[in-house]
Amino acid sequence: MVNFRLPGPTPLPPAVVEAMRREMIPHRGPVFRAFYAELLRRARAIHRTEGDVFIWPASGSAGWEVAIVNLLSPGDRVLAAVCGDFGDRFAKAGLAFGLDVRRLDVPWGEAVTGAALGQALETHGPVQAVFLTHNETSTGVTNPLKDLTQVAVDHGALTIVDAVSSAGALPLEMDAWQVDFVLSGSQKAWMCPPGLLIAGIGGRAWEAYARSTFPRFFWDIGAARASAANGMTPATPPLTLLYAFDAALGLIEEEGLEHVWDRHRMLGHLTRTGLRNIGLELFADPAYASDTVTAFRPPAGITAAQVIDAMRRDYGIELQNGQAHLADAIVRIGHMGWAHEPALRDVLVALAAYVARQGAAAGVSLTTAG
Ligand SMILES: Cc1ncc(COP(=O)(O)O)c(C=O)c1O
Known part of the structure; x- marks a missing residue:
């Protein structure tokens, strides 16, 4: 073998492979609605948040876009903290949507420190949001997320965190660390095949959502919230991957x-x-x-x-x-x-x-x- x-992608545990053998069920029916509501409740617990967690069929990169089109508006100034290829792509996603992206670049292999972030925020003036990469997969660096979010919040900025290669593996306390939006992908520490975007959304993010003027449809977190209130998703859910995620969360819960x-x-x-x-x-x-x-x-x-x-x-x-x-x-x-x-x-x-x-x-x- x-x-x-x-x-990433990472190996699939046997329990996850087995879970994907489950049959289809009506995605508007009571069995799915109970299943999905419970799945989101467990995902919130693992994100350590009282806020929301929603799931879309997508890879992790879509999470950058979900954050941008829901929490920001064209021309908004943001600061992207970049210490590797994924931070760089996150910054480029901001540019693609017409944000005023300011960058804090540190040499690849090094981390973004709270001091460096504070200095960059002083230099670039008020920003709406800071783009942070918790774990920079391209270099094998974990940024000191708790320090970084504190500095960002002290400067009045939203904290948008790419946790694609950290969520479910490294300490990440969404509420205690003041993370407003966190995104991850199923194929990393979640032990599932590629194909699920998992996003955590906190209270300040919803305030930003109310102000945001970007057009959006499939990625609308308001639509996800309205559907999730009834245990559903706005579009057809990726049932097989959700079964996989259910089994993977079970393994994490079992281990603690x-x-x-x-x-x-x-x-x-x-x-x-x-x-x-x-x-x-x-x-x-x-x-x-x-x-x-x-x-x-x-x-x-x-x-x-x-x-x-x-x-x-x-x-x-x-x-x-x-x-x-x-x-x-x-x-x-x-x-x-x-x-x-x-x-x-x-x-x-x-x-x-x-x-x-x-x-x-x-x-x-x-x-x-x-
Ligand atoms: C830190 C980080 N962000 C974003 C991505 C992009 O995720 P995806 O390839 O699932 O779109 C990756 C993928 O490896 C990643 O490691």
């Missing part, structure tokens, strides 16, 4: 959310320590290294593609390269969702063997004692 270690967070903390630590012991250089600032995805540089003279090809061919392990200008420069290991210690240890053993082989071929040892 393939050891599937992409930072905080234990899930602990498991990810342990896996992040295990992965980083193992890579260091092999002598591989970690990419992210160690103070902000992600517990859902780890990026490392290939040994000198070897490209990311070569490492990935060898892992696939010789060890049945799927890893992923970097994005944008980091495409050849880093290899990423996903350890979120249905991820457990033995599978990560297998990756480390394989990488150690690969690095030793490369070293032997080159007549030197690339490994360091650890």
